[in-house]
Amino acid sequence: MADTPIRCGWRGMAGDPLYEAYHDTEWGVPEYDSRALWEKLVLDGFQAGLAWITILRKREAFRAAFDNFDPETVARYGAEDRARLMADAGIIRSNAKIDAAIESAKIYLAMRDAGEDFSAFCWGFVDGKPIQTGCGAIADVPAQTPLALEVSKALKARGFKFVGPVIVYAWMQAVGMVNDHLTCCFRHAPVKAMGQGR
Template sequence: MTTDPHRCAWRGMAGDPLYEAYHDTEWGVPEYDSRALWEKLVLDGFQAGLAWITILRKREAFRAAFSGFDPEVVARYGEADRARLMADAGIVRSNAKIDAAIGSARTYLSMRDAGEDFSDFCWGLAGGKPVENRWASMAEAPAQTPLAVEVSQALKARGFKFVGPVIVYAWMQATGLVNDHLPGCFRHDAVRDMAR
């Protein structure tokens, strides 16, 4: 008989294979690839006002709709692409969020063309290594932190949208800029050891 490992207590995760797999293999793993960091930031922007599981279930549809989150392609999207995205029931259809995603691709490329690597920019804001938290329970973890406010302001200053401190903190947790796996979770130490 096998027993499930001890996981962070996310509401709705227990017994959901997709959600458990996301927690067990992806959430909190330090991400250093610029394009992947950007994709996750866009998806967290689409999450605004929704549960993350909603976005997770639609992630493959988002990837198909947004050309594999290739910023070179997304940055060239025009009115026909916006209309196509608004008609796509597989994604979250919001004019403001779609415009933010397209605009963020342009901002990402502007940073790159100016010699600013998005990964270096993000990790530099976090001090170059993951912030290690040791919350006693998920209820103790804040919705945002002073660092998330700082990162949010820096992203907004570059031109990114849907990057308020709550969204940014969720993104920081997802991409391993912050390790918010609970100390009793089987992923806490494993994720900590993945940091460069």
């Protein structure tokens, strides 16, 4: 039997196949696709006040409910769609978060139509390359940083909601703008290498 790899010590992850797979294959991997970055930002907004595993378990239901997070489609949602989403037990049913998701699709499209690429906007805060933090223990990983506060303010200035600095930092970690895999984690070095080719 193969040895269990050393992972970041997230509470509740050990032995959870979905959570471990997310950690092992997705979290921290640099994401440069604009639509995927927007989807993850919306999902992190839905996470506000909840544990990420809650959203992860509902992610496929969210994708089905939000037309695979196609901004063109989501931006056209009206009262009927809002009612449909609020009746969908597979997702987080919050009027404020649903409205924020729909509005964010409109903002995303407005940026695109103005010639502003969402990925370039996001990655511009780190000069296009992931920040390598080199944390050795979970206790060393911050909940937010001054940069996350700067990104949060910039997103809020555009009209995005549920983008406070804690949510934004979690998103930055998830999409690989920051490599917060612990130095002892088996994913730290591979994820670091991914960010060095830019």
